[in-house]
Amino acid sequence: DSGVTQTPKHLITATGQRVTLRCSPRSGDLSVYWYQQSLDQGLQFLIQYYNGEERAKGNILERFSAQQFPDLHSELNLSSLELGDSALYFCASSYQTGRRETQYFGPGTRLLVL
Amino acid sequence: DQQVKQNSPSLSVQEGRISILNCDYTNSMFDYFLWYKKYPAEGPTFLISISSIKDKNEDGRFTVFLNKSAKHLSLHIVPSQPGDSAVYFCAASFNQAGTALIFGKGTTLSVSS
Numbered sequence: 395d396s397g398v399t400q401t402p403k404h405l406i407t408a409t410g411q412r413v414t415l416r417c418s419p420r421s422g423d424l425s426v427y428w429y430q431q432s433l434d435q436g437l438q439f440l441i442q443y444y445n446g447e448e449r450a451k452g453n454i455l456e457r458f459s460a461q462q463f464p465d466l467h468s469e470l471n472l473s474s475l476e477l478g479d480s481a482l483y484f485c486a487s488s489y490q491t492g493r494r495e496t497q498y499f500g501p502g503t504r505l506l507v508l
Numbered sequence: 509d510q511q512v513k514q515n516s517p518s519l520s521v522q523e524g525r526i527s528i529l530n531c532d533y534t535n536s537m538f539d540y541f542l543w544y545k546k547y548p549a550e551g552p553t554f555l556i557s558i559s560s561i562k563d564k565n566e567d568g569r570f571t572v573f574l575n576k577s578a579k580h581l582s583l584h585i586v587p588s589q590p591g592d593s594a595v596y597f598c599a600a601s602f603n604q605a606g607t608a609l610i611f612g613k614g615t616t617l618s619v620s621s
Contacts, residue, residue: 396551427608436512436597437552439608452608484551486609494540494559494601497609499551 397421398500400485406506412473415503419466419487425449426468427497428460431482443468444490475507511535512600514612523621527585531598531612534579538610539603543572543583546595546614555596556583560603588619 397420407413419426428440439452443462454460457475462468472479482504486497513532521527529543539560544552558565558572558581565572571584585592595616599609 396553398551400551429609429611434613436611436613437599437609439610442608450608493603493607494557496542496554496557498554499544501549501551 396498396500398485398487398498400483400500400503402503403501404504404506406508407475408508409475409477411475411507412471413475413505415470415472415483415485415505417468417470417485417487417500419468419485420498423487423489423498424466425488425490425495426462426466427486427488428454428468428470429484429486429499431484431502432478433481437484440470472505477507480505480507509534510612511538512598512610512612514596514598514615516615517613518616518618520618520620521588523590523619524587527583527588527592527617527619529583529585529596529598529615529617531581531583532579533581533600535600535602536576536579537602538600540601541572541574541581542599542601542609543570544597544599545592546597552597585617588617590619590621593617593619 399418429437440454442450488495542557543555595614598612
């Protein structure tokens with residue numbers, strides 16, 4: 395158990411809908427990262443927050459957004475969902491945002507868009 | 509263009525033997541390298557890491573080797589155990605703060621008893 399929690403574990407929804415994925419980092423970690431793993435793809439970085447502020451953006455679609463709250467939990471919002479958004483979404487956390495920080499991953503949320 | 513490549517999608521090894529998983533990278537600015545293990549329906553679990561100033565790091569049965577001139581790293585598991593059967597991901601990060609991990613596509617290791 396990495397100490398990173400994610401809810402829900404599974405999510406089934408329809409195209410055009412909006413969903414929210416939640417992540418709680420390890421106790422004491424200030425940095426949260428979101429990754430997407432599609433079929434046959436490695437993990438792709440989406441976005442990073444550090445202590446409530448956005449720090450880095452990867453290949454995140456404009457339909458997707460995220461935030462980190464004062465209690466450090468984070469939410470990833472996915473809107474106008476398309477079939478291709480079906481994937482595993484992982485959250486990871488690290489203590490700070492420095493160099494050579496190891497990231498610890500949650501169990502993921504499996505999203506299926508029908 | 510993939511910056512981190514794991515060219516072997518799968519590897520089969522007998523219990524007790526050595527497993528060697530390989531990873532190549534293209535960007536010389538990578539500063540930190542990590543290996544993660546992933547079981548089905550679980551998140552990646554951190555195994556071992558190495559910074560670019562080292563060429564070897566050991567942790568129990570796991571050893572990571574880094575060859576910067578070849579832009580190559582490898583994970584050795586000795587001895588291999590059936591419980592090691594999983595997908596192994598190589599990841600790299602740049603020499604700057606707040607950087608995300610760049611992952612390879614993974615190698616599926618199967619250890620038979």
